[in-house]
Amino acid sequence: MSLTAALSFARHGIPVLPVHTPDRGGSCSCDRGARCDRPGKHPRLRHGVREASTDPEQITLWWSLWPRANIGLRTGVRMDVADVDSPAGWHGLRHLLGDDVPAGPQVRTGRGGRHLWFRPTGFGNRVGLLPGLDWRGAGGYVLAPPSRHASGVAYSWIRRPTAGLPPGPAPLLALVEGPVPAPAPAPHPVAHPGRYAEAALDAEADRVARAPVGTRNDTLNRAAFALGRFVGAGLLDAAAVRHELTAAARHAGLGHAEIRGTLRSGLTAGQRQPFDNLGHHAA
Template sequence: PRPMTRTGGSGGAVLFFAHRGEALRGHAGHPAPGLDPHRGPQAVTIPPGTHPATGGAYTWRVPPWVVPPPPIPPWLAALLAPPAVPSRPVPRMDGERMRGTLMRALHAVCDAPRGMANTTLNARAYALGRWCGAGLLDPATARDTLLHAARLRNIPPAEARATIRSGLGAGLRNPRPGG
């Protein structure tokens, strides 16, 4: 026993289940033809509503004040569960590629034209941050390399830390596609 209506369109049934917070998905015809699972904030018409196309009245077969809705059956929750997200291994740069990427960043900061060291530090922090965001480079390694380059270039430590934090953060929010 559960609350149930007779629809005003096809005369089909609407069954109500208690929701326990399960992640559910579905659409008309899923998980089987003739089913239309509604969940979350989706609306469902109940009596005394009428069907918008046919004008037919919705009626209660079993009203909710007679019996409370039972929990959704585990087999139905399993059919409506979202597909599992496949885990994929986090790719990493091989050692040689990583060293080359870090060395190019270090040299770019050290060799920047006069008055451009901090701008170059920011650009290289952003570029390394994108590698970090893609999971290919460790953020601490990128930060330490850039701090070393800033020290070599005599960028004041507080200024260098702020620039690196800003550049790495922006890069992390915009990861390199596909590495």
């Protein structure tokens, strides 16, 4: 019963959201049906993961509306998730960790993929840490057992959650944390840090505006993170960054809600790691 499972996650403090369901033929329960490009993987709620809840009454109401809803779990609250979506991704992850994969919770997903749960890092989603390996962090979500994959297979536990999650192993966290894409941190104090920051803002906004479909959200997240580091160092105004990146992301075709959520998590994570080697000269 997916309601029982949803309530159990919520009791453990994990915000839950109802997600669309694939039918036996792999068509999505959304209006796009067989033409949906993410069958059974996108939220049923208008504001998506931002409406995820731990309130049992809210969850019970949702599942009375959609008894077969897949279960989405908001990441970045109780757990972050390494999202392995192929055998190649699993091979790459094991290679990265020297076959020393922590014995934390693991989910078998639809297509030879796995989810590995770790303590939250504070970072947002990261796409393509390695081929076939993404990271779901602040502002993201994953599907949980017994959700159904479009292939017809149900998500299932390889190892169930127990009290206390393992921290992400260092080599994996290093990938999640960076390297921060351009603009690269300056190796020497910069003579005009304000001007440098302005140039970075222009470059990142341009990159976001031109990001192709499929990379837009990740590009925006990276830009927000990079510029958040300038905000944290007092070199850029957070409101100006939000304004510029919002305009660029709208140009790229992203929706308001997605932009807001991604900006918030990216900027927050960036501000936690302010640049400290740009010197303190006046611009």
